[in-house]
Amino acid sequence: MKIASIISMxxxxxxxxxxxxxxxxxxxxxxxxxxTLPPGMFGFYKIxxxxxxxxxxxxxxxxxxxxxxxPRHYIDADHYGxxxxxxxxxxxxxxxxxxxxxxxxxxxxxxxxxxxxYYNLRNAFKENDVAKILYxxxxxxxxxxxxxxxxHCTENYNGQxxxxxxxxGFWESRLPELFGDEYDKCAGKAIYIENVQQxxxxxxxxxxxxxxxxxxxxxxxxxxxxxxxxxxFELRGNQLVRTYSSEYSxxxxxxxxxxxxxxxxxxxxxxxxxxxxxxxxxxxxxxxMNEVVIQDSLNVYQQITDTIVGxxxxxxxxx
Numbered sequence: 001m002k003i004a005s006i007i008s009m010x011x012x013x014x015x016x017x018x019x020x021x022x023x024x025x026x027x028x029x030x031x032x033x034x035x036t037l038p039p040g041m042f043g044f045y046k047i048x049x050x051x052x053x054x055x056x057x058x059x060x061x062x063x064x065x066x067x068x069x070x071p072r073h074y075i076d077a078d079h080y081g082x083x084x085x086x087x088x089x090x091x092x093x094x095x096x097x098x099x100x101x102x103x104x105x106x107x108x109x110x111x112x113x114x115x116x117x118y119y120n121l122r123n124a125f126k127e128n129d130v131a132k133i134l135y136x137x138x139x140x141x142x143x144x145x146x147x148x149x150x151x152h153c154t155e156n157y158n159g160q161x162x163x164x165x166x167x168x169g170f171w172e173s174r175l176p177e178l179f180g181d182e183y184d185k186c187a188g189k190a191i192y193i194e195n196v197q198q199x200x201x202x203x204x205x206x207x208x209x210x211x212x213x214x215x216x217x218x219x220x221x222x223x224x225x226x227x228x229x230x231x232x233f234e235l236r237g238n239q240l241v242r243t244y245s246s247e248y249s250x251x252x253x254x255x256x257x258x259x260x261x262x263x264x265x266x267x268x269x270x271x272x273x274x275x276x277x278x279x280x281x282x283x284x285x286x287x288x289m290n291e292v293v294i295q296d297s298l299n300v301y302q303q304i305t306d307t308i309v310g311x312x313x314x315x316x317x318x319x
Contacts (some may be wrong), residue, residue, distance in 0.1 A: 021145050021264070022173035023057050028185065029267050030056035036190040036272030041279055043302040044287035048134055055138035056145075075108035077208050084208075090201050109199040110152065114143045118196045118278055125282025130148070133287070141271045147203045148267040150211040159215065166244075167218055174244050175253055175260050183261040190272035192280055203270060209296075210259060217255040221248070222305040246311060 007256035021029065031053040034045040045052060046261075049060045062069045077084040089095040095104055104112075117140040124132035146152050176183070193199045202254040222230065225248055232245040253260070279285075 002003045002092050006313055008285055021149065021176065021267075022169070023060075024180065025176050025264065026056040026060070026142055026145050027053045027173060028176075028180065029145045029264060029271060030138060032142060032185045032187065032268045033181055033190075033271035033275065036187055036269060037276060038190065041276065041286060044289060045137075045275075046262065047289055051134055052141070054140055055135075057249055059139055059142040071105045071108045071110075072113040073108070073110060073146045074157065075110045075204060076155040076157075077153045077204065078175060079107045079155055085205060087199070089152065090197055107155075108152075110143060110147050111197070111204050114140060114147060114200045114274070117143060117195045119275055122280040122282045125279050128285040128288070130288045142273060144203070144274060145267045145273045147200065148207055148263045148270070150214045150263075153204060153208040154211055156215070159218075162215060162219065164215060164218055164222070164231070167215070170218070170244050170252070171247075171260065173254075174249055176264065178246065179247050179253055179260075180264075183264060186263065187269035187272065190269070190276035194278045196274060196277060199270075199274075203266075206266070207263070210263070213259065218252060221252055221255060225251075250257055 005248065017207070026191060030237060031049060034042070034049050034052060037045055059069065075089070080088050090111075092115070117136060121133065121136040121140055125138050149172050151157050151171060157168055159165050187262070230245060230248045231242055233240050233242055235241070
């Protein structure tokens with residue numbers, strides 16, 4: 001019975017998947033983005049930093065509940081050819097006219113959806129609806145974070161097409177878990193973005209450009225490591241999980257020369273900048289500082305989220 005239990009735990013560990021930057025990464029991105037904001041926003045976001053941090057992962061929780069959630073986290077750019085950005089319209093309506101909405105949802109809509117969320121946040125600022133401001137701020141931070149992950153830009157999202165299964169969680173969760181405390185997460189001051197949609201596509205271009213090294217460096221490293229040095233078993237809670245060894249992780253981290261840190265750093269600045277842009281475009285309202293005033297509204301939003309997450313619908317895994 002003990003042997004069967006151990007085998008079961010190992011298998012569970014082997015098939016465990018992570019989403020986006022993992023919970024640690026998404027929470028850290030949202031939290032640090034608060035410190036990029038100007039005085040007119042910082043006091044408000046600092047008061048509500050715990051909400052912004054904790055709810056950075058709501059979007060991943062919703063992927064278990066609603067089918068339309070998953071495509072918001074990625075775009076399979078390479079589906080559109082060797083030079084995908086020559087044919088992919090930046091404008092959503094143009095993209096729908098060219099490919100149909102159903103097709104776009106199959107291969108991901110991340111950059112377009114971030115733009116939609118920006119308008120939701122801008123309108124929340126216009127209405128000075130504090131509960132909506134916090135809700136959309138926390139959620140848009142998640143999608144912006146995902147757009148900075150190279151493996152969210154390819155059909156080969158988990159290395160399954162190149163015999164590199166598990167590389168998704170390796171790059172975006174295992175490396176930050178081991179080395180994230182050393183990352184420089186002070187991203188500077190948020191900037192005003194003239195065209196949010198174009199800015200979203202700039203992020204995708206940069207993530208896609210990094211994809212080759214993500215896959216190539218791991219492939220090169222794999223050829224020089226014996227399997228018993230590549231993997232290790234760690235106890236996570238009550239589960240024995242197979243994961244990439246510290247030795248292999250450090251070697252990959254060194255080959256990438258700070259790539260993961262740079263993408264996280266850029267994600268922090270991007271989140272803060274889109275929050276700031278939405279605030280400016282929303283009329284730069286004086287933000288409510290009284291937590292008690294908005295708590296009931298936040299409770300309503302949380303009940304909605306909990307209800308959605310509680311549903312047992314099918315989901316499509318992005319990674």
